[in-house]
């Protein structure tokens with residue numbers, strides 16, 4: 264069966280140009296994929312309830328992409344399957360003055376979900392090895408040292424019960440152009456149009472190179488990267504849901520047994 268996403272053994276190099284953003288895996292039509300997505304989402308909701316009830320692990324989902332890559336859509340259409348009570352979404356923007364006065368992981372560590380919860384990072388600490396590099400916001404020795412800091416940080420999280428799943432939603436520059444045009448022209452999308460995205464678009468190759476390094480250097484056995492072809496939103500949704508399902512199914516999440524003897528306690532009548 265054709266794969267839904269690309270994972271690589273640690274130590275190998277991601278070649279993003281060799282991964283087709285328009286791939287649709289085994290699906291020839293979106294209706295086929297939609298059926299699988301629906302099934303996956305129902306199962307994910309069930310597993311999230313177990314995660315919440317058992318509080319044995321937290322799940323941290325990292326979403327990264329070029330601008331317009333579909334991070335928001337993934338949160339809405341895939342992670343939306345989870346109960347809002349068990350989810351917290353954290354967007355990472357240009358750091359504030361206070362954030363910049365700390366180490367780059369300070370704001371990130373604070374946002375890590377507690378056990379039982381799903382945390383979603385809309386952008387993440389990976390901005391600190393990508394955008395800062397492309398824009399020259401920190402020196403080369405600083406961003407180069409951060410790959411290892413990130414690996415150590417993620418290892419700490421995993422060893423303390425946080426399951427870390429990282430997605431790179433991979434779109435083509437052609438698809439980005441379409442989506443930017445849609446943002447310009449559609450009044451319901453114009454609020455998302457950021458002229459700054461055009462400057463980033465002009466440096467596509469630099470971003471791609473920085474992402475290839477980040478993906479390759481920080482693809483560890485404890486926190487692997489999933490590269491998802493994302494030109495087709497329906498395919499992205501099925502691929503992300505499938506990857507999450509695989510990870511959560513592997514955890515053997517169980518409902519806690521509850522209070523001993525709970526099942527035989529009589530429920531007293533109430534007069535009212």
Ligand code: AMP
Pocket residue numbers: 354355356357358386390391394395400
């Ligand atoms: P958006 O996600 O579209 O609201 O945009 C957030 C912006 O913040 C993007 O342009 C990111 O590249 C930028 N950003 C996020 N984290 C950092 C960071 N650590 N350093 C510099 N810029 C960042």
Ligand code: MG
Pocket residue numbers: 330459460463
């Ligand atoms: Mg941008």
